[in-house]
Amino acid sequence: MIxxxxxxxxxxxxxxxxxxxxxxxxxxxxxxxxxxxxVLGTFGSMRVFATSTKKGEAAMEKxxxxxxxxxNKMSTSIEESFIHQINEKAGKEAVEVxxxxxxxIKEALSYEDVTNGAFNIGIGSLIDxxxxxxEWQKIPTSEEIQEALKHMDIDQxxxxxxxxxxxxxxxxxxxxxxxxxxxxxxxxxxxxxxxxESGFVNMGGDIYALGTKEDGSPWMIGxxxxxxxxxxxxxxxxxxxxxxxxxxxxxxxFIEDNVHYHHILDPETGYPTDNRLSSVTVVSEKAIDGDVxxxxxxxxxxxxxxxxxxxxxDIEGVIITKDKQVFATSGVKDKLEIIDNNYxxxx
Ligand code: AMP
Ligand code: MG
Numbered sequence: 001m002i003x004x005x006x007x008x009x010x011x012x013x014x015x016x017x018x019x020x021x022x023x024x025x026x027x028x029x030x031x032x033x034x035x036x037x038x039v040l041g042t043f044g045s046m047r048v049f050a051t052s053t054k055k056g057e058a059a060m061e062k063x064x065x066x067x068x069x070x071x072n073k074m075s076t077s078i079e080e081s082f083i084h085q086i087n088e089k090a091g092k093e094a095v096e097v098x099x100x101x102x103x104x105i106k107e108a109l110s111y112e113d114v115t116n117g118a119f120n121i122g123i124g125s126l127i128d129x130x131x132x133x134x135e136w137q138k139i140p141t142s143e144e145i146q147e148a149l150k151h152m153d154i155d156q157x158x159x160x161x162x163x164x165x166x167x168x169x170x171x172x173x174x175x176x177x178x179x180x181x182x183x184x185x186x187x188x189x190x191x192x193x194x195x196x197e198s199g200f201v202n203m204g205g206d207i208y209a210l211g212t213k214e215d216g217s218p219w220m221i222g223x224x225x226x227x228x229x230x231x232x233x234x235x236x237x238x239x240x241x242x243x244x245x246x247x248x249x250x251x252x253x254f255i256e257d258n259v260h261y262h263h264i265l266d267p268e269t270g271y272p273t274d275n276r277l278s279s280v281t282v283v284s285e286k287a288i289d290g291d292v293x294x295x296x297x298x299x300x301x302x303x304x305x306x307x308x309x310x311x312x313x314d315i316e317g318v319i320i321t322k323d324k325q326v327f328a329t330s331g332v333k334d335k336l337e338i339i340d341n342n343y344x345x346x347x
Contacts (some may be wrong), residue, residue, distance in 0.1 A: 009343065023128065030214065035060040040071045040180050041133075044206030048191060049198040049214075059194035062164060063187040064200065070186060071103050074179040076172070082164075083173050087124060096162050103163060104182050104288070106159075111178075111292045112154050120267045121207025122152045124172025130272075132263040133252040139261065145270035152267060176263075180206045181245060181291025188243075188287075192261035205246045206287050209239040223321075225248050225340060226279035226320050228260070234340040235318070237283065237332060245290030245296045248279030248320075264298050275301040276321045282309070283316040283332060293317070302327065 030049035033056030036043050046063060050056035075081045082097040089095055097105070108121040126148040131137040140148075156168040166173070180203050187201045188208040198211035199222030200219070209219040218240040221230065226248045249272070253262035266273045280297045282290040293315060295303035302319060309317040313343050316332040326345045328336050338345055 008113075010183060031056060033057050033060065037064050039064060039067050040064065040075075040183055040203060042180070044201075044203045046187070047200050048193075048196045048210075050196055055194075056196070056199075059191050059196045061272075062194060065191040066186050066190045067183045067203070069180060070183045073098060074104060074175045076128075076174055076176070076267075078280035082285060083175055086164050086166060087172040090171050094158070094160065094163035094165035098162070100182075100186075102159075102162055102164075104158070104178055105173075107182075108175065108178050109154065109157070109159075109290070111296065115296040115300070117154075117267055118299040119177060119292050120152055120154055121173050121175055121178065121325070122154045122157060122171055123265060123267055124174035125151045125170060126265055126267075126270055127263075128172060128174065130261070130265065131274075132254065132261065137254050137261075139256060144160065147268045149267075154175055155266045175292050177247075177295040178288060178292050180204070180290070181243070181287040184208050184243060184245075184291075185285035205248075205251070206243070206291055207245065208243045208287055210241065210250045212240045220337075223281050223318060223320075224248070224250075224279070228253075232340065234320070234335050234343050235326070235338045237285065237337070238335055239316075242283055242285060243287035244281060244283050245287055245294050246279050246281040247294035249273075250278065264295055267300055273299050273301075276323070277302060277305075277319060278322045281318040281320075283318075287313060289315065308338075 026192045032049055033053045034047050037107045042306060048056040048059055066239045072078055073082050076083055078084060082101045085095045099124040111119050129140045129144055129148050151168050151170040156166055156171050158167060160163040184203050184206045186200050188210055201208045207221060209221055214219055218238035220236045221239050221244050224246060225234040228250050249262035253260055262272045264273050277298055280294045282294045284290045300308060305317055306327055309315060316329045319327045324343045326343050
């Protein structure tokens with residue numbers, strides 16, 4: 001009898017302890033805080049949920065600071081940046097870079113290989129020649145394009161410890177297709193280090209979804225309608241602790257004689273990629289991978305790009321064609337919720 005009473009008592013104590021434990025794990029009434037800034041040449045926004053608005057804002061300030069720090073190291077237009085220095089000293093001498101820049105360059109190099117050259121950070125001279133989105137944007141002559149194509153050989157990039165050297169004096173690096181993704185990952189990491197477990201980082205379409213909603217369900221993240229001039233969302237995907245990154249011909253472009261020239265250049269032709277696609281969205285654990293792969297798959301085109309995405313582990317993607325057909329990899333096909341009926345999912 002006594003034995004039984006003790007057993008009941010032990011059970012009640014354990015149940016009470018477990019209750020306290022579960023209560024401390026369940027989400028507290030969190031306060032939403034938002035912050036916006038123009039950074040990395042794009043409109044950046046963050047939303048976090050924290051125990052107080054002040055705590056949330058302090059965390060976002062640190063995260064934006066980290067993004068600016070990355071911009072200052074990797075932008076081609078900031079004169080003090082490592083990338084600007086490397087380009088300036090091409091054919092002359094090596095430049096010592098920091099860990100961030102070295103990491104991003106190494107990632108980019110391995111992706112040049114994986115994507116068979118569709119993604120190539122040695123594309124800087126060609127990007128500069130077209131100047132899309134810059135004051136000097138223009139259609140170059142075919143001679144100028146042929147000349148720029150001669151200076152994109154990634155084997156001309158030499159790495160010794162932290163020293164980067166471009167052997168070809170006319171070659172330039174451009175991290176425009178990868179740095180933003182890295183910055184988003186680092187911003188999410190900074191938020192986590194400040195104790196934030198839930199929120200978003202959005203750098204002009206490179207998004208990281210941190211944690212879950214208060215009820216534990218995933219965030220529903222929109223995929224932008226790629227139609228030029230439209231600001232809507234055409235579909236949604238449930239995401240948690242994942243990034244979603246889109247590349248499209250609607251992001252940066254100019255129109256001349258009714259021809260649309262956009263910023264994703266085909267390293268083979270030297271011209272803006274001209275295929276059936278209007279956008280590519282990649283879902284991955286890290287935004288750096290999504291950033292590179294969305295750009296690379298855009299260059300590869302529908303058939304090759306879809307097969308390529310399907311073969312990559314832990315990477316999913318959604319490809320939208322100009323005629324509003326939607327192709328998705330097997331891991332996201334059933335999760336994709338199309339909300340704009342002009343778009344049709346191809347089964
Ligand atoms: P995203 O907006 O991520 O698709 O990246 C496009 C940016 O990446 C452009 O503005 C260029 O700075 C750069 N870029 C364009 N084409 C390529 C390419 N084929 N490989 C690597 N970077 C590229
Ligand atoms: Mg990209």
